[in-house]
Amino acid sequence: MKKIYLLLSISILMLTVNAQKRNISKEIFKTKFNKLQTAENTTNAAGCDTLNYPVPADWDIAIYLVAEANGGGFVSGTNGYLDKQKAQYFDASATANTYLTSAWIGFGVANSADPSKIVPINVYDGTSGSPGALLGTANVTMGTIIDDVTNGLYTEVVFNPAISLPASKKFFVSADMSNLDWTDTPKDSLAVYTDTIGVGPGGAWEQWSDDTWSSFLDSWGIDLALYIHPFISTNQTCSLLPVHLLSFNAQKKNKDILLTWTVAQELDMKQYEIEKAVGNLQFSSIGTVVATNSQLNHAYSYIDNNGMGAGDKIFYRLKQVNLDGTSSYSNIITFTEFTPAVINVKVINPFRNTIQIQVSSPAAQKLQASVYDLQGKRIVTTKEQVLVAGENAISIPLSSSLPKGMYILNLYVGKEIHKFKIFNQ
Numbered sequence: 001m002k003k004i005y006l007l008l009s010i011s012i013l014m015l016t017v018n019a020q021k022r023n024i025s026k027e028i029f030k031t032k033f034n035k036l037q038t039a040e041n042t043t044n045a046a047g048c049d050t051l052n053y054p055v056p057a058d059w060d061i062a063i064y065l066v067a068e069a070n071g072g073g074f075v076s077g078t079n080g081y082l083d084k085q086k087a088q089y090f091d092a093s094a095t096a097n098t099y100l101t102s103a104w105i106g107f108g109v110a111n112s113a114d115p116s117k118i119v120p121i122n123v124y125d126g127t128s129g130s131p132g133a134l135l136g137t138a139n140v141t142m143g144t145i146i147d148d149v150t151n152g153l154y155t156e157v158v159f160n161p162a163i164s165l166p167a168s169k170k171f172f173v174s175a176d177m178s179n180l181d182w183t184d185t186p187k188d189s190l191a192v193y194t195d196t197i198g199v200g201p202g203g204a205w206e207q208w209s210d211d212t213w214s215s216f217l218d219s220w221g222i223d224l225a226l227y228i229h230p231f232i233s234t235n236q237t238c239s240l241l242p243v244h245l246l247s248f249n250a251q252k253k254n255k256d257i258l259l260t261w262t263v264a265q266e267l268d269m270k271q272y273e274i275e276k277a278v279g280n281l282q283f284s285s286i287g288t289v290v291a292t293n294s295q296l297n298h299a300y301s302y303i304d305n306n307g308m309g310a311g312d313k314i315f316y317r318l319k320q321v322n323l324d325g326t327s328s329y330s331n332i333i334t335f336t337e338f339t340p341a342v343i344n345v346k347v348i349n350p351f352r353n354t355i356q357i358q359v360s361s362p363a364a365q366k367l368q369a370s371v372y373d374l375q376g377k378r379i380v381t382t383k384e385q386v387l388v389a390g391e392n393a394i395s396i397p398l399s400s401s402l403p404k405g406m407y408i409l410n411l412y413v414g415k416e417i418h419k420f421k422i423f424n425q
Contacts, residue, residue, distance in 0.1 A: 077191025087174030106227030111376030115143030257307030
């Protein structure tokens with residue numbers, strides 16, 4: 001799983017909202033990164049068409065807040081209005097695709113005392129322009145979403161079986177939050193990232209507590225798009241590629257990376273383009289290998305010279321290009337130069353004003369810490385620091401005005417996440 005963490009900061013954004021619309025706070029949560037990451041081994045991704053993905057370069061990423069006078073919460077998630085669902089509209093009528101196989105959803109806030117709670121991901125007919133008949137659903141747990149949010153990942157949802165699109169090929173994909181409780185203490189918090197006002201295609205809708213559906217434009221006076229990306233295909237498996245890719249691997253050779261792949265039954269293939277990304281899955285081409293069009297199994301290779309020089313975690317994929325110009329992508333493989341070791345952690349608990357942590361590490365590696373309250377609000381995130389091999393003493397100073405009570409401490413070390421309940425006394 002990818003481990004670039006999304007750090008939340010608050011900036012001021014002045015909004016003018018029609019008095020008849022719902023009230024939005026003047027605050028907006030935004031990340032320091034413009035793109036979320038995707039899972040390393042995504043299901044049913046190869047061979048699919050995606051909608052609103054890759055995310056256009058002019059999209060920003062945000063979560064708008066509801067005014068506290070109206071119960072607080074999130075425009076694109078749980079809030080004091082007790083909204084049930086947040087949905088995004090899609091129109092695939094210009095394509096030949098007839099099935100929806102999966103979706104990536106960019107949740108930006110997730111918190112629940114009960115991680116087993118279910119969040120259904122629903123698909124509705126969009127022929128009439130608003131959510132109509134339910135076409136299908138798939139379930140994810142809050143625990144899965146919370147982990148993905150912590151790690152800066154999209155949440156992947158697979159529809160099994162694939163959902164047949166309506167004849168119009170217009171549909172909605174929604175995150176159903178009706179199982180969550182905003183009125184409880186601590187609150188269940190969940191929100192989907194959106195673009196920012198005036199950017200992107202719009203198309204976000206919501207279902208109110210009385211089951212009425214309304215567009216964000218009508219509800220809030222703003223037109224936003226949700227970070228929801230469906231995978232659509234002409235078939236139910238979304239996995240047919242122009243060749244049979246039998247294997248795709250990466251191996252370190254000093255500072256170089258040797259990429260090898262084996263294929264079978266090549267037909268009308270032009271070339272393989274090797275694409276690479278560092279850290280954020282924004283791929284670019286680094287080389288091309290001409291196809292042999294062999295009907296037998298055939299092995300290819302490509303050397304990415306000084307491949308590890310760009311960072312300690314890199315990603316590769318193959319773009320398989322046909323003679324007619326059409327193309328498909330392989331799965332994504334990840335190559336990591338350094339695999340972090342398991343650590344032992346002792347937290348001095350309860351704490352007062354300063355959290356004291358003792359970390360025993362068998363090797364030098366990076367550590368970062370975040371503290372959240374039980375509503376999922378970030379209290380502090382430390383700067384990344386390097387642990388030495390052996391014993392490490394870490395102090396996290398907090399405001400003396402921090403209310404007494406329980407908080408959540410997350411320690412991020414390489415691929416590991418360590419979570420603790422801590423008490424301010």
